[in-house]
Amino acid sequence: MEISVNRPILMHIQNHFQRGAIPHIIRDLQPVVGKHYEVHTVALQDIKDQTLVDEFKDIGITVHALGCSRWNLPLAAFRLRTFLSRKNLAVVHAHAGRGAMLAPLCAPVSTKVFTTFHSVASGFSFPTRKGRLLTDRWLTGRTCVSEAVNESWRAFGINNAATVYNPVDVSRYKIDTAAADTVRKEFNIPEDVKLLLNVGRLTFAKAQDVLLDAVAALKKQQNNDFRLIIAGQGPDEEKLKARAKELGLEETVYFAGFRKDVQKLLAAADIFVFPSRWEGLPVTALEAMAAGTVVLASDIKPTKEYLTDGVSGLVTPVNDAKKLSDCLNNLLNNKAKRERFAAAGQAYVRQYFAPEHIARQYLSIYEGRMNEPK
Known part of the structure; x- marks a missing residue:
């Protein structure tokens, strides 16, 4: 037309x-x-x-x-x-x-x-x-x-x-391997180290505080090495950085600030973590699914409208750092499950969004x- x-x-x-x-x-x-x-x-x-x-x-x-x-x-x-x-x-x-x-x-x-x-x-x-x-x-x-x-x-x-x-335009998230690798090089993350990613404003609603507690617990039980990138800005930035330091996560968690290359971050990540306390429709989680990255999200009502637990991703209770940590541990140690969930999530976004x-x-x-x- x-x-x-x-x-x-x-x-x-x-x-x-x-x-x-x-x-x-x-x-x-x-x-x-x-x-x-x-x-x-x-x-x-x-x-x-x-x-x-x-x-x-x-x-x-x-x-x-x-x-x-x-x-x-x-x-x-x-x-x-x-x-x-x-x-x-x-x-x-x-x-x-x-x-x-x-x-x-x-x-x-x-x-x-x-x-x-x-x-x-x-x-x-x-x-x-x-x-x-x-x-x-x-x-x-x-x-x-x-x-x-x-x-x-x-x-x-x-x-x-x-x-x-x-x-959500799936075609925007087709990033080649070389481009995704630039993210790991930027943050000096080796290829064999698993990468977790969170993208969003640094606010109470997004629950990055819960994510930091979960990562601290994960460090104590995780055999494989991993890193977390938190991309975004917001009023809780200094508070979250202080909490990460208090938990001894300075070498595990990277605060990346505002990023224009979210597609590359998603392509480089092994797991997208989205522990929000409330949302309207979590667009960044949908973008992660579009990019073929497995999503672990909080069990809020909007999440259940697009993500089927155990089929196209995993959900975990709001404000529960222990359960979030256990789910992360589950996904980090099961590549086949990550790939299966990621493929199902991408297909769902392509069809309905x-x-x-x-x-x-x-x-x-x-x-x-x-x-x-x-």
């Missing part, structure tokens, strides 16, 4: 523009959605990653920024309303808390406004949850990234949301509501 010159405009709204789940969703949907809509995205705050802006430009998505601080909601509302009024918009699609609160109030009356809930209700502050509830009545439609997210917001009073999973499939769901939602009154 060729791209129409006179496409209607689809405007995504984000709190900020930096690498993470939301930009990656918009990016992966573009090959299909971009044939039907001229796609833009606007951030309430400043742009933090110019290279990502350039990548979006290359695939036909225009990025805008309003330059508002996180705490200045009135200014964000004023600038967003002014900005949206200057565009001939067909669809506004808002993501995250503040953007989703403001979009129904700031979009032109003739524009259809949709929002996606990316996390369970408890992952937001009470004022944000209440704000979304108050402005929800003016939305055209709403989606949730998992059934667990949908269930949590129904309990809070927001209904009629469709569940649409995040897209293909960007083309997810994009068609969004197009159906947009177009199915276009003739309804706002």
